[in-house]
Amino acid sequence: MESSEKLTSDSEGSNGLNLKATELRLGLPGSESPERIDSVGGLDKNGYPLGVLKNLVSGAKRGFSDAIDGGSGKWVFSGSGGSETDLAKGGGLFSPRGGNGGGKHLGGSESNNQHSSLGTPAKNDVVPQSPKPMHEKKPQISAPAAKAQVVGWPPIRSFRKNSMASNLPKNDEDAEGKLGSGCLYVKVSMDGAPYLRKVDLKLYCTYLELSSALEKMFSCFTIGQCGSNGVPIRDGLSESRLMDLLHGSEYVLTYEDKDGDWMLVGDVPWEMFTDSCKRMRIMKSSEAIGLAPRAMEKCKSRN
């Protein structure tokens, strides 16, 4: 109910758009060459009409959902009810090694049995995506599933983990991989949400996994507004509502990279993303100005 109201108001805003301005090209409408937008908040408040921006975003197929699957628009969700392994809740997958009793049921909150999109696709996705298959360095790590970690275990403080994470690799063979650390926490904020979350990027191997986790994490915000009507929060519709919102490009997922630029998530190979992502923001599409062309350009210049 409320989300459809939102969509309506946004589409009303787009009625006054300037057709010429929606022409897709590198750089912002009205400029000859691509401009860099300062990264503070990632927003350029130079007064570009909202309608332009919205169409720029959707016209460029930069909605998060589209970016995820290489633009095919496919969206596989793990959020279809049940008490499954829920990365967003901070419940990581159990390392399915022997002696661990993989699949052991723990208090009902986590279960190894329902991998859904988290298990198999991950294995398929990592190898082609990763330009530097670090897993091949160490013979005992044969599959990404072995990299799955339990949240908060071993019990090491974030400060220590992050310090070790930025240690320079000692050996040549590790020079291309990430040495030692198994953890990379970045903050994720969402426009309109009262507080932010942290995710461990190393828990995921693909954008798909990340997006599922974020959906779960933030669904309680978007449906929080519906909850006050007495609609039960936990129902199949609610989680898919966020999916719809993202799918319909109400929100886009962006990240701040090492250079301080705000980019759209999904443009670069996963490894490159985790290497450079400092923090993420789920922002309203209407505010994601000019990120598309800049991201494409940056990607080109990197490669």
Add this chain to the structure above:
Amino acid sequence: MAYSFPEEVLEHVFSFIHTDKDRNAISVVCKSWYEVERWSRRRIFIGNCYAVSPGIVIRRFPELRSVALKGKPHFADFNLVPEGWGGNVYPWIAAMAMAYPMLEELRLKRMVVTDESLELISRSFKNFKVLVLSSCEGFSTDGLAAIAANCRNLRELDLRESEVDDFSGHWLTHFPDSCTSLVSLNISCLASEVSFSALERLVGRCPSLRTLRLNRAVPLDRLPNLLRRAPQLVELGTGAYSAEHRPEVFSSLAGAFANCKELKSLSGFWDVVPDYLPAVYPACSGITSLNLSYATIQSPDLIKLVTQCQNLQRLWVLDYIEDGGLDALAASCKDLQELRVFPSEPYDMEGNVALTEQGLVSVSEGCPKLHSVLYFCRQMTNAALVSIAKNRPNMTRFRLCIIEPRTRDYQTLEPLDVGFGAIVEHCKELQRLSLSGLLTDRVFEYIGTHAKKLEMLSVAFAGDGDLGLHHVLSGCESLRKLEIRDCPFGDKALLANAAKLETMRSLWMSSCSVSFGACKLLGQKMPRLNVEVMDEGGRPDSRPESCSVEKLYIYRSVAGPRSDMPRFVWTMKTLS
């Protein structure tokens, strides 16, 4: 009976009584002692900020000068507590700004501290001296600038392991030239480069500076200048300890260290290059505390350094030290009291270093004063634990983390119940214990039977059922903090021992088998407990009552349920 002493005399006597325990004891002797004590108390420690409210504290203790507060549960250190949970210090600061204009010291741990709070502190307390923010978050270097600029008599600024939004190192320049009172400065958690010239000037004009912990961004070639300005330093944390090998840098550094004749504690050593380590050798004989836990150097270099420190009492190190290094440590450092060995590659399936249970056994044999241990390793045996227990009956803190959950004794393939049982049986003064490895309910029976002085217990992936929890709750008389994750403990033990929970500071249980119904019952029956259920998946009452809750945090409180809970925390209300 007439009172024997006028109040002034009582007050004078009480001024010699400092510990919280003693102060609390004298306050319950009689009403007049209570009154004198409360007016004369200057220092307070609040282990759980939600156990009491600012108003209650202020009403009882009108003249505090030093306040220590702890916020989030310990497992927040390991990301088990979601963002937004709480622990915001602002309400405390706001209340204290009105009530304690003469407040001098604030020590906060695991609290959310905003820039607003820091600014308020800097403006409200004219004689503010000590700010310690341990594992805090929520503030930026802007807030630090306010502290630097406005706290004229600042003695200590210690940001240990806090998470700071680091915009730039410029904040340090906000210390006015007139600031000469610094005794302790710890900025090791900051990422940005601070202005070196400002830092040098600051260090140079504070003759009482005894603790200086730099951040990683301070390059090694800047260190000699800093040290020369502060030869009186007692505790030093270096920045990155690496540089190209240049003899003049080395000799400058060695000379500077030799000049610091009071040095007792060294830390930092990020990115350490072994070639430069000998520069600290002149200082080693005086060193009692050495934190090499960020130093990624190998065992031979570690041994060379550590064996120079004959007076070492505390060593924090990575597992690169290996069993061989620990043997050397045991042979050289007979005064060793505390050992912490951290994992260099905690997420690797198999270890890459030759550190086993043997290293710990060696140290327990060779170091008679060893009483505090934190040890990450990949294998263990009951026999080793029994040896350690028998060698060191003086053990007070024993935290063992076998990296893979539910690991058996690798020799006998048995659970490690007997080993930990020996620890609690022999180490009668044990105050803190963390378990790991494969453990059945038996270990909890041992703990309940023997661990009578145990105050804090951490349990993960252990036990068979409710009986385990019951043993602990019914047997451990001194228990204050219990934190449990991923154990099959359920309702029965919890409900049967509900009264015990009021004698403890807090209980944390996550990924266990406690049902929502039991939580509700507990909340209803125990008015002086706050029973908080955390569930990011949605309202727990939208599921059957028999469903397990994700996370449970129970703590005693005289302040009633808190009012700042985020959406994913529900408090189980008391029925009136």
